[in-house]
Amino acid sequence: MNVVISGYYGFGNLGDEALLAGLIPVLQAAGHQVSVLSGDPALTAHSHGLLGSHRLWGLPGALKRCDAIISGGGGLLQDKTSRRSLDYYLAVITLARRLGKRVVVYGQSVGPLSPAGERKVAKALKGLPVAVRDDSSRQLLAALGIAAELVADAALLLTPPPVTLDLDGPVLLIPRGGYPAITDGLLALARSLHAAGRSLATMAFQERVDGPEVARLRAALPIEVWQADSPQAALLLMAKAGYVVSARLHGLILAALLGKGLSGIVYDPKVAAFLGELGAPAHTLPLAPDRLAAEVQAGEVPDIGKLNALKARAAFGAAWLQQALSS
Template sequence: MNKLRAVLCGYYGMGNGGDEALLASLLQMLPPQIEPIVLSGNPQQTRDRYKVTSCDRKSLTSVVQALRQSDIFIWGGGSLMQDATSPYSAFYYGGLMKLAQVMGLKTIAWAQGIGPLNRSVTCWLTQQALKNCVGVSVRDRGSAALLHQWRIPSVLAPDPVWAMESEAVPGLWDLPAPRVAVNLRSHPLLTPDRLTVLTRALIDFQKATQTCLLLLPFQASQDLAIAQTIQPQLPGFSKILMLENPQELKGVFRGVEMAIAMRFHGLIMAAAEGCRCFALSYDPKVTHLMDELEIPGWELTDLPPDSHQISQTWLELYANGEALSTDQIHSLVDRALMHQDVLRTALRKL
């Protein structure tokens, strides 16, 4: 079969470890006949890291040129069509997909989390874009239910990052053991008072366990300052690990006993590597993951004000908690590969 070019569109090259993991997963799952062109906020970094063609996602001229050279347009994972913060994200991604369709490209919505959609215009735009796709896959039941309501066929499968290959982190095993990973991100729900309570709980937890705490920013602009605030207050050994390679970011969790995480993909990576997890939810997607996998945790709105209660809960999980079983992990990985089947099926339609 002749090579086909595909424009991959997502929140790539923006310094977010979770979205980079989605790109790495998509590139891993792309059929060999497809040659990718990645729209990126940092095209040079994307070219160097993944050895692919990349262009500036903000340059209309470059994007249109990429579309003219291509046969396929792919929304590449994540919650692209949502208007919770503003409608601009939905206008950008929905507008690009409609442009691709007008230009004659076949379009695929891959591993999407649809919504929330609170505005009629963004809801309509999402519907119009999706109904003309040759393949649609979603990563959560809410999105699948919405598309069923719209009579748009879709495949429901776990997030593709479950199936992303991980890589060893140089120097990780030289750090003191046992190790516990911590990932917090800035968010209006993580108020200064709640951050103070969590920091006190981490201090108590480290004193009781003598663990090495690894602070893992997934996005420097949102996570690094919090890690830098927490680290000087910790009584034992700790390290801030800033990893740009998403496979290495997942690989960190091979070498830790437990993870305390806010970020959705932080929890997925940890659980996929057989790590005990504790969730701090700021978003419905994290809450749904907690419910689906029975991950212990709190929504930030329900976080206890008593740091001792929090640290005791973590100590109980550390001493007696269980990670997902090998069978559970294998099942999730196998089902996540259904997103790859959507790509193959769409390719056959071409």
């Protein structure tokens, strides 16, 4: 089967590329031909070794050639950051349905949505197989009359490199562009940890967005800047960390896969949902640097049972996806 994946791919976002890297082998192992709608098809082809079509002008041809389309994963179905973004992803779904293609909505978070956005999502998803990565999204869809299966983020399907736990490794701080208050809190935390003798590192999960916040941290105090151009490279770098404090969801997911101690900064419901299921510390704004510093120094790692439950749900999601494509 020729399968096209629609999501926020080809924009240099390590998180979205991580869930794509988890998803592709699942589809290829089942014998599917996989292509991706991408903001940068050449980058997608280089990074993942498969055909990329431009998400706008390559869309008609990609839909014409495919047998099925997967919308996801990621936080696509929300209109908090952009109404146009939601309209695009729903338009892809609607166009594929009109062309008679099989459509599966997989591994997504849903919301926040305006009332108008809720109506659009309910209309576009009616009658489709839908799987979401957190229970709050499932509850939101249920309120809109859409039944959804509960799976987990496809990045949890990745195999991390072997890791030796090193509590004395650098404390990795992962900011989120567009939220200067997060960086303010990370700066206060970094100064406290530096005064206590801890080494520090920082990393942008999307250079265009997070780069200015990384620059703020680097300008303020001694801190290593780690750079990764792929999820695999990010895992290798993060394996050196002694603890991870992240506002980026996939910074937390990759840290959990590596068995690292972690604290999360909640700027979006998807981050709160993951931290809640993992049983890991969650911080809302304004941040409390003293509490964060105490967590870092304690170095507590996530509950392995809860992590394994999430990984099992991701594996279930992969099996569910195969069934949805074939039924």
